[in-house]
Amino acid sequence: MLEGIRIVEVEALGPAPFAGMMLADLGAEVIVVHRRVPAGTPGMGERSLLDRGKRSIALDLKDPQDLAVLEALVARADGLIEGFRPGVMERLGMGPEAAHALNPALVYGRMTGWGQEGPRATQAGHDLNYIGLSGALWYASPPGTPPLTPPTLVGDIGGGALYLVAGMLAGLLKARASGGGSVVDAAIVDGSAHMMALLMSMAPQGAVSMTRGRSLLDGPHWCRTYVCACGGFVTVQCLERKFYDAFLDRMGLADDADFADQFDADRWPRLVARLAGLFAQKSRDDWAAHFEGSEACVAPVLDPEEAARDPHLTARGTWVRAESGLQPAPAPRFDGHAAPLRPAPARGEHGAEIRAWLRETA
Numbered sequence: 442m443l444e445g446i447r448i449v450e451v452e453a454l455g456p457a458p459f460a461g462m463m464l465a466d467l468g469a470e471v472i473v474v475h476r477r478v479p480a481g482t483p484g485m486g487e488r489s490l491l492d493r494g495k496r497s498i499a500l501d502l503k504d505p506q507d508l509a510v511l512e513a514l515v516a517r518a519d520g521l522i523e524g525f526r527p528g529v530m531e532r533l534g535m536g537p538e539a540a541h542a543l544n545p546a547l548v549y550g551r552m553t554g555w556g557q558e559g560p561r562a563t564q565a566g567h568d569l570n571y572i573g574l575s576g577a578l579w580y581a582s583p584p585g586t587p588p589l590t591p592p593t594l595v596g597d598i599g600g601g602a603l604y605l606v607a608g609m610l611a612g613l614l615k616a617r618a619s620g621g622g623s624v625v626d627a628a629i630v631d632g633s634a635h636m637m638a639l640l641m642s643m644a645p646q647g648a649v650s651m652t653r654g655r656s657l658l659d660g661p662h663w664c665r666t667y668v669c670a671c672g673g674f675v676t677v678q679c680l681e682r683k684f685y686d687a688f689l690d691r692m693g694l695a696d697d698a699d700f701a702d703q704f705d706a707d708r709w710p711r712l713v714a715r716l717a718g719l720f721a722q723k724s725r726d727d728w729a730a731h732f733e734g735s736e737a738c739v740a741p742v743l744d745p746e747e748a749a750r751d752p753h754l755t756a757r758g759t760w761v762r763a764e765s766g767l768q769p770a771p772a773p774r775f776d777g778h779a780a781p782l783r784p785a786p787a788r789g790e791h792g793a794e795i796r797a798w799l800r801e802t803a
Contacts, residue, residue, distance in 0.1 A: 442775055443469035446613060449514045450495070450522040451502075451535075452476055455568075455593065456601035456629070457524025457552040458491040463606050465494030466771035466780050472518075472795060474511060475788045477501040490768050492785040498796070499789030502533045513799045515540050519616065520548040520609050527557050537624045547622040548612030552605050554596075556628030568596035568629070575600070577633035580640070583665075583713075584654030600633030655706055662712035663688065663703065666742060673725030674742035677716070688737035692719065 446469040450461040458473070465471040473492055477499040498514075500507040512535070515521055521540060523530050530536045530551075537549045554571045555561040561574075572578045572595050573588075581588040581595075590596075608625035616622055640658065643649050648657035658664050663679045679688040685703050689695045700712060720728065725741050732739040743751060749760035749767055761770050761782055771780040 443467045446470065446520070447472070447518045448520045448522060449474065449518045451530070453524025453552070455524070456597040456605065457522055458489070459598060459602040460550070460552065460605040460609070461495060461522055462491045462493055463602065464609065465783070468780065471495040472514060473497050474514070475499045477507065477789070488765060488785040488787055490765060490785060494783035495786060496791040496795065497786040497789055498792040502535070508534055510796065510799065511535060512543055515547065516543045517802065518544065518547060519613060520550060522550040522552065522605065522609070524552040527553065527562050541622050545622055546616045546620050548609055548616055548625065549622065550605050550609050550625040550627065552601060552627050554629045556631060557626045568593050571629040572596040572600065572633045575630045575634040577637055580653065580656060580659040583659070595636070596629045596633050599636055600631070601627060601629040604632035604635070660706060660709050662709055662716050665713060665716070667717055667720035669720055669725040669728060670722060671724035675720060675725055675728045676740050676742060677738065679738040684736055684738045687735055688739065691732055691735055691737050
């Protein structure tokens with residue numbers, strides 16, 4: 442889908458290389474500029490899943506000759522991705538102003554936690570800090586328990602990498618139409634707050650409360666994860682009435698008056714306790730089999746290895762095995778097909794051929 446698009450990615454951590462991987466999965470040519478490190482440095486020869494489909498050149502950007510190589514790459518690129526704190530790329534001599542002097546149509550993608558401006562812009566932080574401040578962590582766990590989310594998914598990936606990808610694609614469209622470049626300021630605090638729009642859209646209907654455990658999706662007995670007899674877990678989220686009725690029917694609770702009013706928040710804690718007692722009587726796999734084929738909106742919680750063996754995900758090829766081990770397949774799909782899985786390079790693997798190409802196109 443992105444054939445003919447060239448992205449230069451300056452090595453960073455987390456969401457920036459994920460964004461580069463996604464663009465590579467979609468067919469862009471992504472050249473990752475890895476740091477040039479001494480031979481024998483621990484981890485130097487390791488290949489990263491986040492580099493799949495990319496080409497690698499190792500440079501020391503404090504070396505004027507290597508910086509000149511980056512300049513040549515930027516001059517020939519459609520986009521650049523960097524994930525440093527504000528000001529770092531400027532100090533290296535490749536901030537947006539310098540990059541646009543070389544290539545006015547360049548889409549310059551900046552990935553940070555706090556953003557390019559604001560009191561916290563230059564402070565350290567990580568996923569949980571960003572989504573804690575943005576409001577996105579607030580509804581993450583039942584009341585009385587510390588809010589917790591799957592590591593990196595809400596902040597680094599959801600509010601960070603995916604917003605950077607969206608920004609890069611928008612910038613590329615603008616550049617194609619007008620010839621003008623742009624600077625994408627993708628901040629995890631902004632993206633994760635923006636992700637709250639769906640939940641906050643329920644506020645006028647009274648479905649969102651600032652008190653944890655009283656909102657439509659963080660308090661009800663029908664929107665929970667329950668512990669099973671084996672120590673495994675099942676998820677229940679039967680929001681619409683027809684699905685709630687299907688759930689009650691499968692649980693043998695269709696005629697129980699306690700469960701009749703689905704949206705009575707005062708009853709939720711008591712009904713959570715009752716369902717917890719019922720789910721604790723059977724194993725996770727027993728419950729999964731019990732609800733198989735139903736409209737009750739119940740599913741087991743699987744680890745990635747189990748997920749890779751699930752019949753539905755197996756049929757779709759959602760998880761794949763490569764030389765490096767288990768990894769998720771590229772997404773989204775186009776015309777029903779996932780993009781081909783391309784291997785990750787070793788650090789600096791394509792340095793010689795990239796330098797040769799730069800000389801040929803000088």
